Amino acid sequence: MFCISDIRNVLYLSFIYLPTRLKACFLYCSLFPEDYLFKRKQLVRLWLAEGFIEERGESTLEEVAEGYLKELIYRNMLQLVDRNDFGRMKKFRMHDILRELAVDLCQKNCFGVTDENKCRGPHQKDVRRLVLQKLKDDIQQPFSNMHQLRTIITLGDSKSSFTVLPLLCNESRYMTVLELSGLPIEKIPDAIGDLFNLRHLGLRGSKVKMLPKSVKNLSNLLTLDLYESDINELPSWIVKLKKLRHLFAQKTIDPTWREFASCSGVRIHNGLGNLINLQTLQALELQDESVRHLGELRQLRSLRLLNMKEIYCGHINKSLVQMLYLSQLTVCASDEDEVLQLNVCLPSLQRLFLRGRLAEGALDESPLFQAVGGQNLYSLCLYWSQLREDPLPSLSRLSNLTGVHFTRAYNGEQLTFLTGWFPKLKVLCLIDLPNLNRLVIQEGAMTSLEKLYLVNLSSMTEVPPGIEFLMPLQNLAFWEITRDFLMLLHQCSAIQGTQWQHTLRH
Template structure:
């Protein structure tokens, strides 16, 4: 959808955002069977698609006949067409030796597949393709962006995800029409001061990754944004910001925010963050990560439109019962909840059961107690339950009628559990069960249950 918007294919419709209009286009394509819906998320939003083979062939022919784009494939002898405005580079293993004759006409460059080239034509493109709107180079092992990129005054999408770039040139401050900047999983930890001049920026992805499994407390990182964060008033996505005094003070000025991820959050920041979140009436996705495992996160804020919440860090005692963030009214639209490193001493399920619309619940190092009990009628819409790294948990009870819609159950590294969950046979909607890093006694006790056919069980006992 962001690429469609950058290309100018999406037009404003009433009070809807361009992103909302683009999503309505996707729904229309699905309804007309032009796209096949492969997967929805837990609360029904479209997530993955497939194009039918016949339609794909038709689209490829239309692109070729109308000079819509160029395809360059290293392993098939080069460029299929030379007069299109859009270049798709597929599975590029070696550098392209000859510049394209139509380079000055290029408006879009996208790399796909397992490309390994350093893309030596990038400096030429930055100098010669002055009207470029989309530059999507994700996955390429490039280490530097030329200063000349600042001359691409019409650039609306810059994708550098999974590259080796460590620094952006100062000239990016000239990209005044930029809508999306994707630096996720690159080596960039700080943005140039001029980034706050990009007042049209709508989506900023800049999260670093240390541990893909998320087992370490500091598994990811955000970027520092210098003074002037409040200038980016059109931001809808910010993933992820490294919290600092100045940026936290200006956070509330980002009132168009839909998806916000914060790292390095200290307990003293929580009051300012809560005050800022109240200003974000459209916020649907919130991810807050403490600076260390002893920092206490206390967000006293009601976010009625919040759909996904991830808290990583210690939660204040009693917060699940007192904070409006977890109350039935404040969390009426909350569908997905992840609590990590929360250090809870009391069973959290009685409090969380008030969130009756939850479809996904993940608890990772969140509870230090010995027992969890799911009572009849609790979590009626829950589809995914994951319990991971709960070292003291020795007993898990599931009463009949609890989690009536559960489809996936994952239990990982519950070293004190020697018996399978009591009542697991009541989970008649289960489609997949995963047991990882468990004891052999657990596996043995599991044999007494006659689980229905069609379930996939992955059991990995500890050594």
């Protein structure tokens, strides 16, 4: 029989023989709390900022980092927990015993510590990285040896106003990562501009309304995360941050995403074309000046555009063609009457989110929705498209789709899924389709479906014929239905023995 100490020894041996390029990344993960769920993109950005990733061939640093992540999972150093709809790794965690070993090594080598290990106070010497979990109160005493700190990360539902931040900016001049997401911070000190080595600044969910002008001095900044902060407009000097790779600056207005104006972005008035290293831009409020220079951002992988107008479409189409690596695209019209005319082939596109009216015949005529142009398209979300003709015959050509989401996208009365259509579809959401009274599913359609959500289909008076061909499903939900429809569901033999959810319409 093996005892715990034997297992530890075996794990320790497997750990010490890790290639150096993987060891630092793995130790870094141990700084986070036990059972912490890592997100792939979040961790990749942090590894880049820490300088763990070296260039390899023509691959981007992000691609190299994902390779390291895959190798750690292959070696069982990290446990894969969840994949996205099209199979890409999404969330993962550390094994408890491996984490304990890594934590010991981190502390012995002053690599870093987590708050649960009582890292604050004068007893902790020369620690370079500090992860703080669920700060409920403000920090009463400064961190010891502040000048040694390279990384500060706060996690969880933190209430601290973090008044130690000005002192950090003055004392920790070599800071590389400052991740303060979720803290109710209202102001960033001017001294932050003195952190010449800062590569990651995270203010997600903070109360910050304005960035100090000194931020323009952060010439090494790779990630600026202002998502759900109170910043609505970026200052003109933001374009001086020429190494910036990831810019998040979107704010949610309607958390259900069912209203037309569900989110807002930021405006960049001049010099957008200087940010040539941007890979992520979420979300940009389009204006005449930014429309003209968008095409210069040729490294973009993920792009969200708001305030789209029909007069911009020509310029936007020409810009998008220049973005050879674009995999995620969101375009939201400025109002319900503006028509989104996106007639462009984007062969690398994997996710497409459109909010606004589509022209008649757009699904048949635009290369976006053609079998060749959309061969890599996995996820399609159409909001407020106001389509009159059944979109399914056109979209059925996109055989790799794993997720389809319609919200106010179709004004017709019937949708029919024919045999052989959407063979890889896993998630189907039909929401707020007021005229839809009949949904037909033939045997052999959507053979991989796992989740079906039907929400506020006010004209539907029968349980969809053929729904039995989809059983069993992981999730089946009928939300905002009438009591009469609920009675039909209880009487329907096709879903008997299947777990399903419902809510009643108010």
